[in-house]
C-alpha cells in the first residue's frame with residue numbers, strides 16, 4: 001500500500017456540548033438569568049473544547065464556522081446582511097455587525113433586547129430532523145458583509161495554534177434554502193451576483209487571516225436541479241475561483257447523480273462527496289478528478305450511529321488511495337451535528353450494544369484511523385480500533401437479540417387485506433357519525449398539552465429513583481385529569497389526554513418496544529436550543545405489552561366526550577430514530593407498523609372510539625431524488641395502513657402531519673385512508689388547501705387554524721375567516737377545527753385563551769352554516 005499522508009477532517013461537530021451546555025446557556029440568557037458576556041463565554045468554551053477534541057483525535061484540520069448560537073444557515077444570512085427590516089434598522093446592517101439579539105429575534109421573534117417581531121420561518125434541512133431558519137429573499141435585495149463573528153472565531157482557533165479549515169454554507173445552497181417574501185415572486189438567481197460579492201469579500205478576509213482551506217457546503221448538488229440552477233453553479237464558482245483561498249466544495253446527503261460532471265468541472269481545489277449514501281460514485285469520481293484537485297471521501301456515516309466496518313471501507317477505498325495518493329482525504333459523510341456527542345457518556349448502555357456504536361467523538365477516531373489505514377501508516381492504536389471494528393461487525397451479525405423468529409413469521413404471513421379497512425370511508429363515516437355524535441365543525445387538539453417544568457421535574461425524579469412508580473403515576477394522572485377538566489370546560493368536542501407522561505413522541509414508544517434501545521445523553525439539536533434524543537432501533541421490533549392503553553382508558557373514564565387515543569406512526573417512529581442498516585428501512589417500518597397495530601386494536605378494545613396515528617415525518621422521509629419517491633411512498637403508505645386497519649369501521653382513525661409541503665404528495669396522503677387528517681396550514685394562510693380542494697380530498701380534514709409555534713393568541717375572527725376559506729374548498733361535513741400541531745412547547749396561559757377562541761370560532765361557524 002502507498003505510504004502517503006492522507007488528510008483527515010470533519011465537515012462539522014455538534015455544538016450543543018456533551019451536557020447540552022449551549023441549550024442551558026442560551027435559555028438562561030433569554031430568561032435574563034445570565035449576561036450576554038456569560039453566554040459568549042460559554043460559546044467560546046464550546047468552540048475551544050471542540051477544536052481541542054478534534055486536534056487530540058489526530059485530525060489534520062480543525063473545522064471553524066460550524067458553531068452557531070442558533071443555526072448555521074442563520075449565521076450565513078447574518079454574514080450576508082440578509083436581515084429583514086422588521087428586525088433591524090438599516091444602520092445596524094451597514095455598520096457591519098448585526099447584534100446577537102437581532103439574530104435571536106430573527107430566530108424566535110423576541111430577545112432580551114429589541115422590539116419583538118414575527119420570527120423567520122423555520123423548516124427542515126433537507127431530509128434531516130434539523131431545522132434551519134429560512135433566509136428571506138426579495139427582488140432587488142442588497143447584500144453586505146454584516147457580521148464579523150466568523151473572523152473572530154478563526155482568530156480564536158489560530159491563537160490556539162490549530163490548523164484551520166473554515167466552513168460556510170455555499171452561495172447556491174443558501175439561495176436554494178431561501179424563500180421569497182409572502183406573496184412575492186422572485187427569481188432567486190437574480191440575487192446571485194450580490195451574494196457572490198459578499199462571499200468574495202469573506203474569502204478575501206479569511207485569506208488575509210491566513211486561512212488556506214474553505215469548505216463551501218453545497219448539499220443542493222445532491223438534488224434534482226433545474227437547468228438554470230446548474231448553470232448558476234458554474235457562474236458562481238468561476239467567479240469565486242479568483243479568491244486567494246483553496247475551496248473545498250462539499251456535497252452530502254446523497255450522490256451527485258446527474259450533477260456529477262457539473263461538480264467535477266467546477267473550478268475548485270477539492271470536492272467532498274457522500275460515500276455512505278452514494279458509494280457507487282467514488283470510482284467514477286476518482287477516474288475523472290482533475291490532477292490538481294483533492295477528493296474528500298465521506299466514508300464515515302454522519303447520519304447514523306453504527307460503528308464503521310473499517311476493514312470493509314479500507315478495502316473499498318484501496319484503489320482510490322492507490323490512484324489519488326495524497327489527494328485522497330477522509331471525512332465523515334456530513335457534519336456530525338446529526339449524531340449525539342459522546343458514546344462514553346452512556347454508562348448504562350449494555351456493553352454489547354455499545355460496542356456496535358460510534359457517536360460524534362468516536363467518529364473522529366474512526367476518521368483518523370481510516371485515513372491512516374488507507375495511507376498505510378498504521379499505529380498500534382489504529383490496529384486496536386480496526387480489531388474492535390471487526391469484532392463489532394461480527395458480534396452484530398451473530399447476535400441473538402437482533403432477530404426474532406415470530407416477527408419474521410408475522411411479516412411473512414401478511415396479506416393485502418391486512419392493510420385495508422373493512423369498508424370505504426363513506427360507509428365508515430356514516431357509522432362514526434352515529435357512534436360519535438359530533439356537531440358540525442367539531443373541535444379537537446393535536447395531542448400534547450404544555451410540558452410544564454413540574455411535569456419534567458417529576459419525570460426526572462422518577463428516572464433518578466427519587467419518585468416512586470406509584471407517585472409518578474399519580475402525578476401524571478392528576479395532569480391528565482386536569483387536562484380533561486380544562487377541555488370540558490372549554491367545550492372541546494373530541495378530547496385528548498395531553499401526553500403528560502411522554503418525554504417525546506418517538507422516544508416514549510422506543511422505550512417500550514423491543515428492538516429499540518435508548519440513551520441517556522444522546523441529544524441531537526433539533527432547532528435552536530431544542531434537542532431530541534432519537535432512540536436506537538437495532539433489532540426486530542415487537543411490543544411486549546400495551547403502551548398507552550392505561551393512560552387513555554383512564555382519561556376516557558373521566559368524561560363522556562370521546563377521548564382520542566394518541567400514537568406515533570410507523571414512518572415517524574422510523575424517521576426520528578437511528579435505524580439499523582442491516583435490512584431495508586421498509587422492512588423495519590413494517591415491523592413497527594405491526595407493533596402499533598396491536599396497540600390500536602387494544603385501544604379499541606378498551607373503549608377508545610378515535611385513535612390518532614401521527615405521521616409528521618412522512619414528508620421528511622421522502623427521498624431527495626424524485627426518482628426514488630414512488631418506492632418510498634408505496635411502503636410508507638402501506639405501513640401506515642397496516643397500523644390502522646385492524647379496527648372496525650366504527651373506530652375513527654385520525655392522522656396528523658406538520659412541518660411540510662404536502663402538495664406534491666397529496667395522493668399518498670389520501671391513500672393513507674385515515675378518516676380524519678389534521679394538518680399544519682395556518683402559516684400558509686390555507687394555501688395548502690388548494691391542493692386538497694383541487695384534488696377533492698375524500699376524507700375529513702382539520703386544517704390547523706392556530707399557529708402553535710407563536711405565543712400569540714389567535715383571535716376568533718381570524719380563525720373563522722381561515723375556516724371560511726377552507727369551506728370554499730372542502731364540504732362542511734368534512735371539516736374539523738383544531739390547532740396546527742401539539743401544544744407541548746406552549747404555556748397554559750397561552751393555551752387556554754387560544755383554545756377558548758378556537759371553540760368560539762367553531763360555534764360561530766356552526767351558526768353561520770346552520
Ligand SMILES: Nc1nc2c(c(=O)[nH]1)N[C@@H](CNc1ccc(C(=O)N[C@@H](CCC(=O)N[C@@H](CCC(=O)N[C@@H](CCC(=O)O)C(=O)O)C(=O)O)C(=O)O)cc1)CN2
Nearest residue numbers: 129453456457459460503504505506526529530531532576
Ligand atoms: N423526536 C422528535 N422530533 C421532532 C419533534 C418531536 O416532537 N420529537 N418535533 C419537531 C421538533 N420539535 C421539537 C419541539 C420540542 C422539543 C423539546 O422541547 N425538546 C426538549 C427535550 C424534550 C425531552 O425529551 N424532555 C425530557 C426531559 C429531558 C430533560 O431535559 N431533562 C432534564 C430536566 C428537565 C427539568 O427538570 O425541567 C434533565 O434530565 O436534566 C422529558 O420530558 O422527560 C428540549 O430540548 O429541552 C424538541 C423538538 C420535529 N422533530
Ligand SMILES: [Zn+2]
Nearest residue numbers: 616658741742
Ligand atoms: Zn405536529
